[in-house]
Amino acid sequence: TSSDSSSLLKYSRNVTNGLGRITEGIMTSGKGSYVEYDDGRKMLDFTCGIGVTSLGHCHPKISKAAADQCMNIVHAQCSIAFHEPYLKLIKKLLPIMPDPSLDSFFFWNSGSEAVEASLKLARTVTGRQNIICMQGAYHGRTFGAMAVTRSKTIYSKGVAPLMPGVFTIPFPFWHQLGETPDLSESAQVSQCLYQLDLLLSQQTAPSDTAAIIIEPVLGEGGYVPAPTAFLKGLRAVCDKHGILLIIDEVQSGFSRTGKFFAIEYSGVRPDIMIMAKGLANGFPLSAVVSRTELTDKLTPGSMGGTYAGNAVSCAAACAVVDAMHEENVLSNVNARSAELFSALNAIKTAHPSHVLDVRGQGLMVAVEFASPAGPGAVHDAVAAPREAAVAAQMASRVAKKCIERGMLILTTSVYEVVRFIPPLNITKEDLKKGAEIFREAVEEVVR
Ligand code: PMP
Numbered sequence: 001t002s003s004d005s006s007s008l009l010k011y012s013r014n015v016t017n018g019l020g021r022i023t024e025g026i027m028t029s030g031k032g033s034y035v036e037y038d039d040g041r042k043m044l045d046f047t048c049g050i051g052v053t054s055l056g057h058c059h060p061k062i063s064k065a066a067a068d069q070c071m072n073i074v075h076a077q078c079s080i081a082f083h084e085p086y087l088k089l090i091k092k093l094l095p096i097m098p099d100p101s102l103d104s105f106f107f108w109n110s111g112s113e114a115v116e117a118s119l120k121l122a123r124t125v126t127g128r129q130n131i132i133c134m135q136g137a138y139h140g141r142t143f144g145a146m147a148v149t150r151s152k153t154i155y156s157k158g159v160a161p162l163m164p165g166v167f168t169i170p171f172p173f174w175h176q177l178g179e180t181p182d183l184s185e186s187a188q189v190s191q192c193l194y195q196l197d198l199l200l201s202q203q204t205a206p207s208d209t210a211a212i213i214i215e216p217v218l219g220e221g222g223y224v225p226a227p228t229a230f231l232k233g234l235r236a237v238c239d240k241h242g243i244l245l246i247i248d249e250v251q252s253g254f255s256r257t258g259k260f261f262a263i264e265y266s267g268v269r270p271d272i273m274i275m276a277k278g279l280a281n282g283f284p285l286s287a288v289v290s291r292t293e294l295t296d297k298l299t300p301g302s303m304g305g306t307y308a309g310n311a312v313s314c315a316a317a318c319a320v321v322d323a324m325h326e327e328n329v330l331s332n333v334n335a336r337s338a339e340l341f342s343a344l345n346a347i348k349t350a351h352p353s354h355v356l357d358v359r360g361q362g363l364m365v366a367v368e369f370a371s372p373a374g375p376g377a378v379h380d381a382v383a384a385p386r387e388a389a390v391a392a393q394m395a396s397r398v399a400k401k402c403i404e405r406g407m408l409i410l411t412t413s414v415y416e417v418v419r420f421i422p423p424l425n426i427t428k429e430d431l432k433k434g435a436e437i438f439r440e441a442v443e444e445v446v447r
Pocket of ligand 1: 050110111112113115138139140141215219220249250251252276277
């Protein structure tokens with residue numbers, strides 16, 4: 001009841017200030033594309049809990065699979081014994097891997113842990129130390145993951161030294177090249193590949209370089225799909241020098257972009273791929289997949305974690321993969337994506353001086369607003385809700401208006417970007433409703 005909630009809310013003062021939050025109150029339930037709060041607010045969820053509940057909240061088959069597993073065994077520790085869902089999940093993942101060479105899995109709880117494991121794997125099997133990452137990248141908030149994160153200083157400010165041996169090249173995103181959205185894709189790609197060449201001859205010798213890590217769609221850096229030519233260029237450099245290509249599909253994977261994995265758009269083969277978020281629709285689970293030939297070089301016991309590959313999470317993930325097939329999720333993503341792009345492009349056409357760019361892939365879509373202040377002035381509403389600066393900013397203001405109108409939505413990056421992460425099985429009606437709420441919010445803010 002709400003009196004319980006209000007007596008509970010006093011304990012929010014005992015929660016660390018290190019967490020940000022975009023809404024007030026207590027979220028009490030979720031069903032499909034909607035969540036409810038203790039005060040009766042019902043919100044359309046265009047965040048999916050940051051790209052996690054991709055098949056909607058409390059999907060009946062996924063919740064049932066988890067509940068059933070709870071009655072069998074919850075914790076069959078992965079260094080003690082296999083459990084059935086662990087191996088069943090591998091059986092279900094193998095046929096959807098973007099390349100048949102990806103045949104060796106290990107599971108973790110979070111995306112960050114899987115990133116850490118991928119870096120450890122790359123260093124171990126190559127015997128090389130250095131890692132190249134992308135400007136604007138987000139790979140997590142643990143120490144190794146933070147070291148390859150380049151999206152916002154807020155994540156690592158004041159906690160250096162981070163893991164050494166990390167080098168950065170620009171991602172083909174006009175902002176990072178000091179350009180406008182009109183700069184041609186091929187010009188962006190050649191500039192970035194040129195920077196990689198320079199880096200490998202000036203700063204980190206190929207024989208010292210273990211891996212290049214990249215998100216196929218730059219996520220927290222602004223929702224920018226990597227051009228195919230860039231990914232192919234990275235693959236060629238990796239092949240030439242024996243460097244491993246790590247593809248971080250934590251946010252872009254599991255049908256989010258209209259293919260099972262975003263890397264499929266390029267046809268590029270990852271040496272290591274990282275998955276999490278949508279993999280288990282809300283149960284903590286992440287995965288690293290690579291080639292047996294590489295992972296055979298690991299010493300047994302060098303990888304692992306108390307909760308890694310939890311049985312309930314793996315059972316949920318099995319149900320996720322089944323549902324993605326049975327419910328034709330990819331075709332819904334592609335149909336709804338076309339509708340979303342068309343609605344957002346209409347808003348751009350109506351407000352050309354305020355809406356700078358509409359971009360993304362599938363249902364991982366962003367709207368960027370014009371920012372007179374420039375990127376340095378922008379703060380993320382999640383990270384720093386109390387910053388007075390937020391109120392002055394376009395993306396945060398629009399997101400706030402959406403929330404007031406009953407739709408959860410997030411901003412991203414140091415630019416003026418609102419990101420759309422609706423459920424992949426959202427109905428045509430709810431998608432339209434969300435786009436309409438966004439249009440009203442934009443109109444209210446620009447008025
Ligand atoms: N990689 C990417 C691409 C992500 O988007 C995220 C989370 N936003 C992570 C890694 C880290 O995942 P987690 O928050 O589960 O540690």
